[in-house]
Amino acid sequence: MLEVEMSQLLQEIEALRQPMKELNDFIFDHPELGNEEFQAHKLLTNLLEKEGFTVDREVSGLKTAFRAVYYVNGGGPKIGLLCEYDALEGLGHACGHNLQGPSICTAAIALKRTLQAPCTLVVYGTPAEETASGKLVMAREGVFDDLDLAFMMHGSDTTTVDGKSLALNLVNIKFHGKSAHAAIAPEKGISALDAVLLFFNGMEYLREHVPTEVRMHGIITDGGKAANIVPDYACTQWYIRSSSRIRLDEIVERVKNVAQGAALQVGATMEWEEVKAYDNKVNVQTLNDILLKNAEKVGAPEISEPRKVTGSTDFSSVTFRVPGACLRVKFVGKGVTSHSQEWLDNGKSQLAEDAIMYGAKGIALSVEEILETPGLLEKIKEDFKQAKENF
Incomplete structure (x- = not known):
């Protein structure tokens, strides 16, 4: 990746800092339960449509799911960028889903504006992660099957990537x-x-x-x-x-x-x-390494190795089908778990604002690197195939 291209990409992301902070704050202040995220859905789809993405505002029968597509230089490998935006009953955005839409949209918009390599950017809004699991419904209908790669971001107590899941x-x-x-x-x-x-x-x-x-x-x-x-x-x-x-x-x-x-x-x-x-998450080490390396490159705080003990995630319904990785970005103190008052208290903090930017930068740089490095996408796909065979 040329330094000038990286610089342009990071500048585009930083230029979106203030509007994405405002978007984050609105979603945080208006928490919506799973499959009822109508305000967040409207804001995110309107934003992407304004940027030239072709938007489907309902996917797999889910009224608060969406799919937004942009063909860069005629289209090419399909890069999925997924976000969640549902809140917890009684606790609001104590899982940090308010961060995801702004961060993923920032990455998508900056890539759309600066990428030289042809590709197809596909932003997915995936509702009800905490309850009915929109990703699971969408995955069962084959919504993600034609992707070459899939990315997500999530708030965390350290900056890391997801390892295996159950x-x-x-x-x-x-x-x-x-x-x-x-x-x-x-x-x-x-x-x-x-x-x-x-x-x-x-x-x-x-x-x-x-x-x-x-x-x-x-x-x-x-x-x-x-x-x-x-x-x-x-x-x-x-x-x-x-x-x-x-x-x-x-x-x-x-x-x-x-x-x-x-x-x-x-x-x-x-x-x-x-x-x-x-499903269990299929761990693609090459992809995780690229994502964490780029998060460190842009200065994301407290880089750490993937956690050894983990639970289950509906993102695995995607990564069981296509190579994918989730970048978790620090915005709370180390050891502070999600679904807590501390996560809620930090939802509109400077750390939260920075996490949106770090997530967008880490993912966007990784997409650019993979698309512009000959043979790298093919290696990731081969690693995914071998990892899946091990299960």
Whole structure:
């Protein structure tokens, strides 16, 4: 990458600092829950359309999802730039999603204005990350399948990139029995709660026979209405996770068998409801290295290696299909976790404003480097293919 090209790109990004601060502050001050992000959706799509992007304001039946496309020099490799903008119920933007739209749009606009290499920039608005997962719905419909690369940014307590993540199945397991008076005629009842308790016992035995990296944790969401009534309905919710989607699918079938066995023991019936399912993130080290190197180059604070222990993310529904990376940029104190008052308190801070810029710069420089370095995109794709085969 020529120094003059890098300088022009960074200048374009800095020129957008004030309007993007104002955009961030508005989204922060007007938090919207998943699939209700109408104000953020309108602001982001209007901004991109004004910059010459062709905008689809509804994607996969999601009214607050969007897709904005710009063909640079006739088009070429498709670069996906994803953002979230939903808030938390009762906590507002305590996960920092207010930062993402401004940062990703800054990167997209600056790239559109300065890139010499032909490419197709595609900005995706992905609603409801905290709840129903817009990315999951979009991924299942093949929305991201034709991308060559995908990028995201997120606030963090250090500047880093995502490493591996766990595949996830979130399920509700419902048991149906028969109610009866618990004192007068318990023999006429079938306790759905007994089935739940047997299921919990069965899960404890199953834990011994799954790989140590598997995580299975659940709660009872409905155990009956009164202690003197044999419960005819009970429900338990479980998160089942593994570092491999293939392995997780096998374990989920075993969990289903445990649930079915618990129901049979008491004469109840079992209903299995899948709430959502995330794939594991396929880690492309080459792409992560480029992204973190460029974040450090532009002065992003407190660079650190990817965290070793992680949970699950709906971005993995994208990165399981195409090479992708998420740049996490520091804007809170080290060790401060998301969904906290500290994250909320920093949502409009100078650190937040800087994080928007650092995220845009790190991603934009990485896109430019990949497109202008012969063979680099092909290497990333090959690394992705090999990493996926390892799962």
